[in-house]
Amino acid sequence: MQPPKMAISMSKKKSRPSKRVVEVEELGFYHTVLYKFLYRAPATLLLLILLFLWSSTTTIISGNIVHVCVSSRKLNNLYCLSAGAQPNFEIPTPVINSSLSNPAGTSGNVKEIVNIVREDPSPIIKNSIDKTRDEEVANAVKDVEEQLRIHRSWKSNSNLATCDGRGIFVYDLPPKFNKDLVGQCGDMIPWTHFCEYFNNEALGEPIWKLGKGWYQTHQYSLEPIFHSRVLRHPCRVYNENEAKLFFVPFYGGLDILRWHFKSVTNDVKDTLALDLVKWLESQGPWIRNSGKDHVLVLGKISWDFRRNINSSWGTRLLELDQLQNPIKLLIERQPWHINDIGIPHPTHFHPHSDDDIIAWQSKIIQSNRKSLVSFAGGARPDASENIRSILIKQCTATDNKKCRFLDCNSGGCDRPESVVELFMESEFCLQPQGDSPTRKSVFDSLVSGCIPVLFDPFTAYYQYPWHLPEDHGKYSVFINQEEVRQMKVNVVERLMKVSVKEREDMRRYIVYELFPGLVYGDSDSKFEKFQDAFSITVNNLLERVSRLESVV
Template sequence: MAVSMSRKRSKPSRKLEAREPACSCFTTLCNFLSRISAAIFLLFLIYTWSSFSTIITGKVIHVCVSSRKLNNLYCLSAGTHPTFEIPISIKNSSSITRNFTEHANFSTIPYLISSRGAADINKDEEVANAIKVVEEQLQLHRSWRSDRKDGACDGQGLYVYDLPSKFNKDLVGQCRDMVPWADFCRYFSNEALGEPIPKLGKRWYQTHQYSLELIFHSRILKHPCRVHNADDAKLFYVPFYGGLDVLRWHFKNVSGDVKDSLALELLKWLEKQRPWTKNSGKDHVFVLGKISWDFRRTSESAWGTRLLELDKMQNPVKLLIERQPWHVNDIGIPHPTYFHPHSDDDIIAWQLKIIRSNRKNLISFAGAARPDAQDNIRSILIEQCTSAGNGKCQFLNCSSGMCDEPESIIELFMESVFCLQPPGDSPTRKSLFDSLVSGCIPVLFDPFTAYYQYPWHLPEEHVKYSVFIDQKEVKQMNVNVVERLTSVSATETENMKRYIVYELLPGLMYGDANAELEKFQDAFAITVNNLFERVGRLE
């Protein structure tokens, strides 16, 4: 059965930790005080909790008040807890590799795989089959990996639609009013990299995690394979800022029709374009800078838009910071981090710095407890961390405002061997990529946090770069995480650290808008080259 949850949260601080999830409250119980300064902004959340198996219906959720799904300031993410439902087609399909498009339109049945993993499900056969299909999808995605270098276009042109400004630029122009207590405009400076962070050095910026759409657009306009004649193109990029579109409605009491209006207008516009109709959008790509859940509104929740549920949106590839695992054309790509190299030398200098850094902490956790979330393991992790003694584990309490600045997060991760990365209201965390870019080995508790998300940027052999501890074991108090990590040998630790720094790190960062990388491929280059490989398979 599908599950929705409502969570109590206190007033958002002006700056909050990178990448933590959102909460929600009922319209009938909430009074939203809009457009007042952050200093006096106060919203009292009245908490109503339903049992784990109850579907919340009837009342529309209009307000989501901060935990940490947004980087540094506020939170805006899934209004109800994201659930991964097993599609009917998965139960009856033996393989997806025959034709990846035949599984694009998944209908769902009310069997839930929660973001806490499959262990809570009694229908073991369905779950095992579903996980098998997800893994097959990831193998398919990995088959599209390309060895091509930037500039080796080989007759494959990239066409960028010149959309009417209401689909992108005009949304950026609303940066002061997206949410009532924050000004996004400073994050959209420097071609969406944000303001510099001098304390961390060159190439470090206050990059907002929801700036991916703008960053990608800026880079792709300068791609060497870009063509201006659609007849010369094999790949078509649609620069629709769908994340900003959905973001602006999170805190406004508007109908679903209003939320969906711009997406529907976009599809009407695309249907008039010959390249779109020629292949029904199969050679088109969208970049959406929020999680898939935000674009899959259902009848059980008023959160987000229906963009990715629309029939005409099933064929294109959708690149997201968190994919919906049952949709083969959803592909996860890294969250933007704060580091944006311009040259190979920038990457090499950073690699040398973090491989030599003094990691005085064995373990660290930057986050906040979730006392109202009975199935979340954060409180257990915090207790194990703070009681470890001998300085083994450092806890940075983000609920007290200690994670206000990126410097505090990055410096903590640079001083730590292992970084705990439990899920929040959705499985993924920006903090995962912050830890990897800092050379800190992530400790994961849910395979949906990374292993089922980023097939182009993270290897299938996750033991090369991470430690996995089943959150069910943590929840049942069968494992002490600090003791478990203490038992990891120095050789294993060193091998993982070197793999992260020298193999993974370059491909997890987005270079600046004018990046000149020759020895390395960054996250953007890997993504575009793999898209070309994929579109080549369609011919």
């Protein structure tokens, strides 16, 4: 089942005769305005488009600058396309408004609606603009898909990295950029013993109940995990003149996390990012190629590093001009930036060898799946557009053989083994988006052999071109969230119609084709038969650097 290209909804209410207040509602989280098309559009058509945008989104005029903004309440963002007197359009950037009381670095649920009073356009103009808008949305999604096609073109054809002439140089950054941040773990999240998650080279404490290779890994531990692995990579070189790829081990996610629950100025939040740029600009390899052969791994979502000047959330790291050329590997990419690449969230499984992978494959393929459907999560009562409450209601209206619900709001998900065991006993795992489109739980379900059910294409389909296939039907089921929101579909009943053979085919593909490439091996792992998520990522980076060099 193929996902729709874009889901758009908005509500409008009368405020006085011939005028209306436009409330900007959810637009499928990522509403993309096709700036290239606007640039090429004739003046008349451009005017029609702007008139439509005036009536259906938030249009703010400041001087000779037009700002077309779309609100997403999942991150409380305004995504703005700004146009001046000349046809010079900027890529949309987030304006985030958030409360410091928001937990664990998510972007809050404070509902913000922008009210603009506008004259109603005439029906003739509106009909013409509706058609134009549909074309714009379709073309916008094509742009996102084209970026993913480019990312996939960088994939290495070899299962094993050849290091001949492709050395990896790991910068020995001053400790304030990484080790010292880990040292502040005790003060990062007030209600969590966060330091425990950095034991065993950031894998966390072992989970013996699940077996060998299972750890209490935190979802924001990707930066030190990746750093430990790259330090031991066989292609690592110690002479920068022998390197083709330069790894910058900056723990930017931990830098952000330490300020989430403290009242500090934006200047304080940006201090380390600016210091990093200053440090890099003093390095010869950076100067030679303007950072194009450099890579950063960031363990939080892209939006946390793209703070707008009108916001207080996160840092401006990825908005700095100097950091536009390097590749940024993130657990959630920003779809308008070609150098943002999504890589898997870290799961709790970190195999050491091929045998560990094979043993787990055997276990999950034979697992007794007692329930058809399960959902591990919590409702979002303060986000009316979120479909979680509907899914919970549909699930709990049946018996446990059809659907089981694990309430994370009541602490049911505090123990990772509870979630993994639930997924191992389920055919399908519901994966609605939370405070942002992506969800670590998607990877937890895949590692458990549970078929993920997705409701937004940005949850996975537009995120991970190196680790998930373009044919999404091989490993997942897609159900349009608008159909759920409008009560047009009962998800449990829909999944009951998926045949046993279809389930088995998807599960075998997940277990034997996808699973090994979705987990990060431990720091000393040795794989001969398989590539894990780390190996796939580094091999593709080396391939990209080689191609860049041949072009230059």
